[in-house]
Amino acid sequence: MDVLIYMIPLALGLGLLALGGFFWAMKSGQFDDPEGAANRILRDDPPQAPAQAEKDH
Amino acid sequence: MTTTNAVDFGRFVADEKDGGHVLHMLVDGIHCANCAFRIEETLNKQDKVQARVNLTTRRLTLRWQGDATRAASLTQSVTDMGYKLTPFDTAESENSDKREEQALLRRVAVSGFASGNIMLLSVTLWSSTAASMGMATRDFMHWISALIAIPTVIYAGLPFFKSARNVLAHGRTNMDVPISVALILTALMSLWETVHHGEYAYFDSVVMLLFLLLIGRWMDRRARGRARAAAQDLLTMLSGSATVLQDGQPILMPIRDLCAGMLLQVAVGEKIAADGVIENGQSDIDPSFISGETITQPVNTGTRVFGGMINLTAPLTIRITATSGESLLGEIVKLMDKAEQGHANYVRLADRVARYYTPVVHLLALITFLYWNLLAHQSWQPSLLIAMTVLIITCPCALGLAVPAVQVLTSGRLFRHGMLLKSADAVERMAKVDTIIFDKTGTLTENEPALANPQQIGGRNMQLAASLASQSHHPLARALFNMYGGKILPLQAAEHPARGMEGDYNGQTIRLGSRDWCGDVNADNDGAPEIWLRVGEEDPVRFVFADSLRQDASLILHTLKSKGYDIKLLSGDRSAAVAKVAAQLEIKDYRAQVTPIEKHAVIEDLRNQGKHVLMVGDGLNDAAALAAADISMSPSTALDITQNAADIVFQGRKLAPVLEALNVSKRANRLVLENFVLSVGYNLIAIPMAMAGLVTPFIAALSMAASSVVVILNAQRLNRG
Numbered sequence: 001m002d003v004l005i006y007m008i009p010l011a012l013g014l015g016l017l018a019l020g021g022f023f024w025a026m027k028s029g030q031f032d033d034p035e036g037a038a039n040r041i042l043r044d045d046p047p048q049a050p051a052q053a054e055k056d057h
Numbered sequence: 058m059t060t061t062n063a064v065d066f067g068r069f070v071a072d073e074k075d076g077g078h079v080l081h082m083l084v085d086g087i088h089c090a091n092c093a094f095r096i097e098e099t100l101n102k103q104d105k106v107q108a109r110v111n112l113t114t115r116r117l118t119l120r121w122q123g124d125a126t127r128a129a130s131l132t133q134s135v136t137d138m139g140y141k142l143t144p145f146d147t148a149e150s151e152n153s154d155k156r157e158e159q160a161l162l163r164r165v166a167v168s169g170f171a172s173g174n175i176m177l178l179s180v181t182l183w184s185s186t187a188a189s190m191g192m193a194t195r196d197f198m199h200w201i202s203a204l205i206a207i208p209t210v211i212y213a214g215l216p217f218f219k220s221a222r223n224v225l226a227h228g229r230t231n232m233d234v235p236i237s238v239a240l241i242l243t244a245l246m247s248l249w250e251t252v253h254h255g256e257y258a259y260f261d262s263v264v265m266l267l268f269l270l271l272i273g274r275w276m277d278r279r280a281r282g283r284a285r286a287a288a289q290d291l292l293t294m295l296s297g298s299a300t301v302l303q304d305g306q307p308i309l310m311p312i313r314d315l316c317a318g319m320l321l322q323v324a325v326g327e328k329i330a331a332d333g334v335i336e337n338g339q340s341d342i343d344p345s346f347i348s349g350e351t352i353t354q355p356v357n358t359g360t361r362v363f364g365g366m367i368n369l370t371a372p373l374t375i376r377i378t379a380t381s382g383e384s385l386l387g388e389i390v391k392l393m394d395k396a397e398q399g400h401a402n403y404v405r406l407a408d409r410v411a412r413y414y415t416p417v418v419h420l421l422a423l424i425t426f427l428y429w430n431l432l433a434h435q436s437w438q439p440s441l442l443i444a445m446t447v448l449i450i451t452c453p454c455a456l457g458l459a460v461p462a463v464q465v466l467t468s469g470r471l472f473r474h475g476m477l478l479k480s481a482d483a484v485e486r487m488a489k490v491d492t493i494i495f496d497k498t499g500t501l502t503e504n505e506p507a508l509a510n511p512q513q514i515g516g517r518n519m520q521l522a523a524s525l526a527s528q529s530h531h532p533l534a535r536a537l538f539n540m541y542g543g544k545i546l547p548l549q550a551a552e553h554p555a556r557g558m559e560g561d562y563n564g565q566t567i568r569l570g571s572r573d574w575c576g577d578v579n580a581d582n583d584g585a586p587e588i589w590l591r592v593g594e595e596d597p598v599r600f601v602f603a604d605s606l607r608q609d610a611s612l613i614l615h616t617l618k619s620k621g622y623d624i625k626l627l628s629g630d631r632s633a634a635v636a637k638v639a640a641q642l643e644i645k646d647y648r649a650q651v652t653p654i655e656k657h658a659v660i661e662d663l664r665n666q667g668k669h670v671l672m673v674g675d676g677l678n679d680a681a682a683l684a685a686a687d688i689s690m691s692p693s694t695a696l697d698i699t700q701n702a703a704d705i706v707f708q709g710r711k712l713a714p715v716l717e718a719l720n721v722s723k724r725a726n727r728l729v730l731e732n733f734v735l736s737v738g739y740n741l742i743a744i745p746m747a748m749a750g751l752v753t754p755f756i757a758a759l760s761m762a763a764s765s766v767v768v769i770l771n772a773q774r775l776n777r778g
Binding site: 004008011012015016018019022023026032033034035036039040042043 | 090093094110111112113114159162163166167170173174177178194197201205
C-alpha cells in the first residue's frame with residue numbers, strides 16, 4: 001500500500017495538468033472559432049504567420 | 058454591392074498598445090471558408106497588416122501598423138471583392154453572456170476533474186473491504202476525496218445554489234432546490250462520516266451529479282446564447298453605420314447617432330438606415346424588407362422612405378425624419394425584445410414536473426428521518442444517512458435527462474432533414490401547435506420572379522429585351538437576363554433611374570422599363586410585376602413576371618389541413634398577388650397588405666385566445682411576428698436577422714420540412730412523457746427501498762446509472778420508423 005503515497009499525488013497531478021490545459025485553451029481563445037479551425041486545417045496553402053488570437057473576451 | 062467612397066472608419070478604430078490599430082467588423086456575404094480565406098489573403102498581403110476572420114461569428118478583426126487612416130484603403134480592398142463590412146464597437150459586442158458561458162464551462166471542467174479523480178478512489182473503496190484495506194487507508198482515501206470534493210461543490214455548485222436561493226426568496230421552487238439540498242446535505246454528511254471513520258462517504262455521487270447537471274446547464278445556456286445573438290445582430294444593424302453628409306463631406310456615423318434633419322447618403326445596393334424623405338435623386342427601391350412587397354417602387358424627390366428598404370438603381374440623398382429609435386425598424390426591434398422576454402416566462406415541462414417533485418421528495422426524506430429516529434429509535438446519524446440515501450436515489454438525474462436525451466436525438470434527426478434547431482425547448486413548443494401562419498413571399502413562394510408569358514413574346518423581342526436587361530441592376534431585368542439562354546447583343550444603352558434602360562438598335566431607339574415610360578398606359582393592369590419593351594414606333598410588348606410557388610407547397614398545405622391544423626396567410630404584398638396564391642393553395646383565411654406591426658398583433662391576438670401558433674416567414678417584416686409566435690420557422694434563404702429570430706431554420710426549395718418538424722416534435726414529446734413515466738416508476742420502486750434502509754451507496758449509484766440508461770435507451774426509439 002506504500003505505493004499509494006506516490007500514485008495518488010501522481011494521478012491528481014495528471015488530472016490537474018489536464019484541467020490547467022483546458023483553462024489555458026479556453027483563455028487563449030481555442031474555442032472561439034470552432035468552424036474556422038475545422039476549415040483551416042484543410043487548406044493547402046503554406047501556413048501564414050500565426051495570426052494573433054482574437055481578443056473577444 | 059457598391060461601396061461608399063472616402064468614408065471615415067476613424068470612429069471605430071481602436072489603438073493598440075504596440076502603436077498599431079485594430080478594427081472589428083461584421084462581414085456580410087461570407088458563404089464558405091474560402092470566402093474568409095480570400096479576405097484574409099488579400100489583407101495579409103499588404104504591408105504590416107494582420108487580418109483574421111472568425112468563421113463562427115462572421116467577424117473580421119483587422120490589425121495594422123502605421124497611420125490610422127489606412128483603414129479606408131484596407132476596407133476598400135475587401136468591399137471591392139464584393140463583401141460588405143459593418144464596423145462595430147468592441148465595447149458593445151463584449152457581452153456578459155459570453156463571460157457567463159465561459160464561467161459555466163470552467164465549472165464543468167473542474168467538476169469533471171473532481172469526479173474523475175474521486176471515482177478513481179471510490180472504485181478502490183468499493184472493490185475492497187475494510188479488512189483487506191485497513192481503516193487508516195480507507196480514512197486516508199476519504200480525506201483525499203473530501204479535499205477534492207468540498208471545494209468543487211462550493212465552486213461548481215454555485216449556479217445551482219444561487220438559482221435555488223433566488224426562487225426560494227420569491228416563495229417558489231424549481232429543480233435547483235432539491236439539487237442544492239441534496240448536494241449540500243450529502244457533502245456535509247460525507248464529511249461527518251469521514252471525520253468519524255465511517256464506512257461510506259458519498260463524495261463520488263455528489264461530484265458526479267454535479268458534473269452531469271452542469272453539462273446539461275451549459276448546453277442549455279449555449280442554445281439560449283445563440284437565440285439572444287438574434288436581437289444583438291439586429292441591434293448591430295441599427296448600431297451599424299451610415300454615411301452622412303456634413304458640410305458637403307461624407308462621414309461614416311453610427312446609426313444610433315443619426316438625428317432628424319441630417320442628410321443621409323445612400324449608395325446603390327445599400328440599405329436605407331433611417332426613415333426619411335428623399336431630398337435629391339431618383340431611383341428604385343426594394344421595399345421587400347419592410348413590406349414583403351415583390352415589386353420595386355420608383356422613388357424621386359419628396360418620396361417618403363423607411364429604414365430597411367434597399368436602394369437599387371441610383372444614389373439617393375435623404376433627409377432624415379425619424380431617429381433610429383422611433384423608426385419602423387426600431388419599432389420592430391422593440392417588439393422582438395418584448396416577445397423574447399415573453400418566451401422567458403414559458404415554463405418548461407421539466408420545470409413544471411420539478412414543481413411537484415421537489416416538495417414530495419423533501420417531505421419523504423423528512424418522514425424517513427423522523428420514522429427511523431423517533432419510531433425505530435435509531436440515533437440521529439444512521440437515521441440521517443437513510444434519509445440522505447432517499448435524497449440521492451431520487452436524484453433528478455433520470456428526470457433531468459428525460460428531456461435532453463430526446464432533444465439531442467430530435468435535433469440530430471431534424472438536422473438530417475435539413476433543419477437547424479436553434480432553441481432548446483423548440484420541440485416542446487412545436488408539439489402543441491394548432492395554428493400555422495405563413496408568410497407569402499419567400500416562404501410559400503420561392504421569391505424569384507420568373508417570366509410568366511414567354512409564349513407571347515417573339516424571338517427578336519426576347520433577344521433585344523435580354524440584351525438591354527443584361528446591363529441593368531433592376532431585379533426583374535436580372536431575372537429576364539438570367540432566364541434567356543440565347544446570344545446577347547452588345548447594345549449601346551444607358552440606365553434611367555426609376556424608368557428603365559434605353560438603347561440603340563439599328564438606328565431605332567429601344568426602351569425597356571416601366572409602363573409609364575415605354576409601355577401601354579391603357580393596357581389592363583392586373584398588378585403583377587411587369588416590364589415593357591418598346592422598339593422604335595412598334596407596339597410595346599409586355600413581360601409579365603410571377604413568383605412561383607415552392608414545388609410541394611400545395612401538397613404540404615393539403616396534408617397539414619387534413620391533419621387539422623388551422624392555416625392562415627399573412628402577407629405584406631398587394632391583395633391581388635396574395636389572393637392568387639391563396640386560391641392556388643386553397644387557403645381560406647388570408648390577409649394582404651399587413652404591416653410588420655399588424656402581423657405581430659394578429660399573432661398576439663391568437664395567442665391570447667389560447668391558440669398555439671407556428672409562424673413561418675422569411676422577411677424582416679416577419680421578424681417581430683416570428684419572435685411573438687409560440688414557435689417559428691424560417692427558410693435558410695431568409696435574412697440573417699430573420700433566421701436568428703426563428704427557432705428552426707430549414708434548407709432547400711421544399712416546404713416539406715414544416716410537416717416533418719411537426720411530426721417529429723409530436724413523436725419526441727410523446728417520448729419525453731414516456732421518459733417521465735419511466736423515471737417516476739423507477740422512483741416508486743427505489744424510494745420505498747431507500748426509506749426502508751435497504752440501499753447501500755453502491756446500490757444507489759448503480760440504480761441511478763441504470764435509470765439514466767433506461768431513459769436514454771427509450772429516447773433512441775425516436776429514430777425507429
